[in-house]
Amino acid sequence: MYDKEMLKHVLSAYGPSGREETASEVIKSYVAPYADEVYNDRLGNLIAVKKGTSGKKIMFSAHMDQIGLCVVDIDEKGFLRVTNVGGVNPIISIAREVVFKNGTRGVTFFETEKGAKETTMATLFVDIGCESYEEAAAKVDIGDMCIFAGNFVEMGNKISSPYMDDRIACAALIEAFRTMKSEHDVYAVFTVQEEVGLRGAGPAAFAIEPDINISCDVCGMGDIPNCVRMSVKLGEGATVKAMDSSVIVPVKVREFLKNAADKRGIKWQNEILRSGGTDTGAAQRAGKGTFSGCVSIPTRYIHAPIETIDVRDYEAAVALLRAAAEEKELPRV
């Protein structure tokens, strides 16, 4: 059974891209007791290390940043204008509750002169309940970021929450890190700024120079009504990525993950993510290059504040990350 309190805590921690400190502190509190060393690098990536004896290094990475909205202007009536941090769809950003780092709450809406469907970032605004520029500016500054507030909703085997992407993978990596026994040096890297261009994972891989990197992220699926065709289904297991827009995973790495899963009876499925990139590619191309693969948790409604996963896939991902760390032989050139 998974650690629900930890999961809720990690899912709800504040940390839009570039402002990951709070999320980093929360994650650190869960991994530090199990690590030989924990540090943040210059970019803010949180790195927890467990020493092994094989002389080899295995890196795991999950991004701790989340998409959000950044304040660009405050008008004389105290309404906030915002721009997107990462891939935010303006139309599904209306009529949402948001929250700032300092706890300031707000709601979003659109200029009603036009229809909701015509909403753009320029016509979206945030109402924090203030009546003047001064009152609003005392609570929120230009450059401050808010995230979508939301709940932890349990629906049978499914859970919904605004930021499964990618906190569900952070939680999976925490769970795996706490229990894994590896011969290799294990680097659990909670990366920054994935949502704004896969910025954190490359420098981390460059510094660590691992023998292999396994990223953990969410991926789309093809099992909701009339959606884009994709073979991945919720409840069918964690995925072993074949490719996405940032990476083509070497067959050797895919086989490594599949074998690790099959040996232990862990349920997995093949994944081709049709659009969107992941830290997998950034880690692969850092410096002299790294074997890089990815285990994903199938997720419905990615980048909408009701991202939904299946607990069984989450548990399979935890098991598969742990299994990869416990493999003696890592892929070789």
Added chain:
Amino acid sequence: MDIFKVISDLTTLPGVTGNEVAVAEVLKGYFRAYTDDVWLDVAGNCYARIGNKEGPTLLVMAHMDEVGLMVSDIEDNGMLRLHSVAGVDPRVLPGSEVTVHGKKRIPAVIGAMPPHLLSAEDQKKNYKLDDLVCDTALPAEEVKANVSVGDNVTFALCPPMELKNGFIAGKTFDDRACVAAMLYTMELLKNVKLNCNLIFCGSTQEEGPNFGASCGSWNTAPDMAIAIDVCHAPQPGAKSTDYVEFDQVSLTVGSNVNQKMYEWMCDVGTEMNINWVADPCMGHSGTDAHRMQVACAGVATGIISLPLRYMHTSVEVIHMDTLKNCAKLLAAFAASIGEDWEEKLCLDD
């Protein structure tokens, strides 16, 4: 050296971007005819080193990968759905013969709705990849037993055709014809004493995320690097600014190229009496040079291109004499690298 046979051997191998292992294996064998110093790296790049190890390093890259597809879904009836790995134009796919690289190689065809069953309006539209199926004609159970999501699909692995007057047509001349040109360069340099440390590299993923070029440059830390790739030849509808003539070796001038390298290569071409032409390209050259240039602390890059018609199809057309001239220019350039190479590349004169 029978260049046509080399091209035929190389282009009948599957090597979709990201999975070039089969090509690298065969290329290793070809490289070994010239040197024992042959190796692979994490990206799947295949290298061979000749010349003077103490000299400045010249890295030459021609990419081994080909545009291709991946199985993205298997329908209940056994029909395969496809995803483009890199560079596939869905408009050339309907009616193609392909090979599915599952647990075994399975011949298949790409099917689409016939015009009889399309509305008048839809008949005018191009098929998109989602409209097409890959049909092995096997029972669904057999398909599912042998094929998985993530398996590659290539154009059928047919040998190239010899057309008239030195032209040949086939799949994957982009860029394995240039891999063959690299081997011919080694042949030309067999008895030449080189001052430079010359590394040839069959690179990976040029059509995709360009992993091979960045990884290869970081791994070899070259002083100079040349990408050898294909460019467009005259073809119906193309503007004169978009192509170079079939009998001309293209030397790219532009932002992915070091101006001094370019001028040096032009001089070598002229001295060798090779019919070359300046091919301006500002911005991304669409070659390995794009990444090689900015690897490590920066690399002086050049680009040699072979004109080709019908890029990214199964009937790419090139001329054998121009391919040989690309190799001659490359060999002469490598041989011209002397003690004064740094002065030649110095931009402050």
